Amino acid sequence: MIRFIIVAFLGGLIGVYLCNWQYFEFDKKLHVAELFALGVTSLVGLHIAGKLSQQQSSQRSEKDFYISEIKDFRNKLMKIKLKNDSGSVSFPESIYLFRDINYDISHLEELSKFSTFCRNTDFKKLRTQFVILRELITGISPVNDTIHIPMEIRLKTDTVLHNMKRELYQIILKVNSSK
Amino acid sequence: MAIKIKIATDFSKTPGARYYTDGKKSGQEFFETLLDKRFAEAQLENVKLVVDLDNTDGFATSFLDEAFHRLADKYSPKVVLDRLEVISNDEPDWIEEIKHYINQDKPKK
Numbered sequence: 001m002i003r004f005i006i007v008a009f010l011g012g013l014i015g016v017y018l019c020n021w022q023y024f025e026f027d028k029k030l031h032v033a034e035l036f037a038l039g040v041t042s043l044v045g046l047h048i049a050g051k052l053s054q055q056q057s058s059q060r061s062e063k064d065f066y067i068s069e070i071k072d073f074r075n076k077l078m079k080i081k082l083k084n085d086s087g088s089v090s091f092p093e094s095i096y097l098f099r100d101i102n103y104d105i106s107h108l109e110e111l112s113k114f115s116t117f118c119r120n121t122d123f124k125k126l127r128t129q130f131v132i133l134r135e136l137i138t139g140i141s142p143v144n145d146t147i148h149i150p151m152e153i154r155l156k157t158d159t160v161l162h163n164m165k166r167e168l169y170q171i172i173l174k175v176n177s178s179k
Numbered sequence: 180m181a182i183k184i185k186i187a188t189d190f191s192k193t194p195g196a197r198y199y200t201d202g203k204k205s206g207q208e209f210f211e212t213l214l215d216k217r218f219a220e221a222q223l224e225n226v227k228l229v230v231d232l233d234n235t236d237g238f239a240t241s242f243l244d245e246a247f248h249r250l251a252d253k254y255s256p257k258v259v260l261d262r263l264e265v266i267s268n269d270e271p272d273w274i275e276e277i278k279h280y281i282n283q284d285k286p287k288k
Contacts, residue, residue, distance in 0.1 A: 091196065091239070099237030102270045131272065138239035141201045 059117065063175050066111060066118065070168055073104045077161055080133070084157045087149050091142040098134045105130060117178035118171070126167045133160045181227040181264070182217050187234040189213060197241035206245030214246055215253065221262055222254075232267040243273065244280045251281040 079097060083089035105127055112121045136157050140147045149157070186194060190213055191204040198207045214230070221228035232238065251259045259281050267273040 091202070092193065092236070095193075095237040095239055099270065102272065106271075127272065131276065135240045138196075139241050139244070141198065141241065142196050145202060 062115065063117065066115060066175055067172055069104075069108060069111065070172055073101070073108065074165065074168055076101050076104065077164055080137070080157070081161050084137075084149060084154050084161070087154065089137065089147050089149070091145045091147055094137055094147055098138060101130060102134075118175050121171055121174060126164060126171075129160050129164045129167065133157065133164070136160065180224075181229045182221045182224070183229045183231065184213060184217050185231040185234075187231075192234070193236045194238055194242045196239050197245040201241070206242035207249070209242070210246040210249045214250055218250060218254065218259075218262070222258075227264050228262055229264045229266060232265065232273055233269045235269075237270075238273065240276075243277055244283075247277050247280045248283060256281050 076097065080101075083094070105123060109123050112118045112123070136153050137147060137149065140149065140153065184190070186209070190209055193204065194206075194209065195202045195204040196206070198205050218228050247259070250263075260278065263281075265274045265277050
């Protein structure tokens with residue numbers, strides 16, 4: 001809103017200044033070549049503006065898609081966090097969840113290969129943290145198909161989850177700031 | 180020629196945890212009933228042993244750690260690494276993890 005008022009004010013000032021016609025000389029004749037050049041310049045200007053706007057909107061939707069995939073991934077990490085906080089998780093559920101998260105990391109890696117703005121995103125740190133996380137939980141021997149997570153492991157799991165969330169946040173920042 | 184183990188069909192689609200005491204289809208059971216025997220056959224025939232991890236419902240770290248660490252304990256990490264080939268298209272990171280379990284120096288249980 002403030003920007004609009006400033007632009008309108010500046011536009012008014014420039015308008016008043018330009019209305020002092022004595023600065024300009026007017027000729028009632030117009031050369032056909034100049035008219036043609038004016039037309040072509042206007043068309044080129046409109047074309048460039050249209051293309052730029054289209055490109056910007058396409059990039060935005062690509063970024064939004066990528067970020068929504070990262071958010072889905074983060075929601076799965078939240079499931080691990082909830083199980084960790086509760087102190088137990090069913091053994092088959094944990095196996096399924098970690099396999100799913102592993103697929104998601106591969107999916108994000110794959111997407112980044114095709115993407116124009118996060119091609120060089122490094123997923124090594126995220127994957128390393130994932131392997132540590134998987135080892136922490138599925139390395140525990142289950143009792144009656146349930147993994148009981150000791151307090152010491154819960155604290156370590158929290159740290160790893162925190163590191164993974166930080167990595168994801170950095171990836172989102174990189175995606176958003178890339179042009 | 181190579182000897183092949185496809186865990187999903189030759190052992191279980193839902194592999195379990197580490198020991199027999201942890202429940203069904205443990206890493207210990209996999210080692211004792213399948214992996215060790217097939218590895219010995221591969222040694223005898225001087226061919227590769229190919230272990231295919233695909234098409235299961237997923238693995239616990241404890242399952243693979245137990246099975247392959249026991250194998251390395253019995254035959255030495257170098258012998259195992261020279262003869263073993265792991266296929267894991269579903270979760271490719273297991274290949275490096277298994278190499279790590281084989282090379283890991285842990286006390287026997």
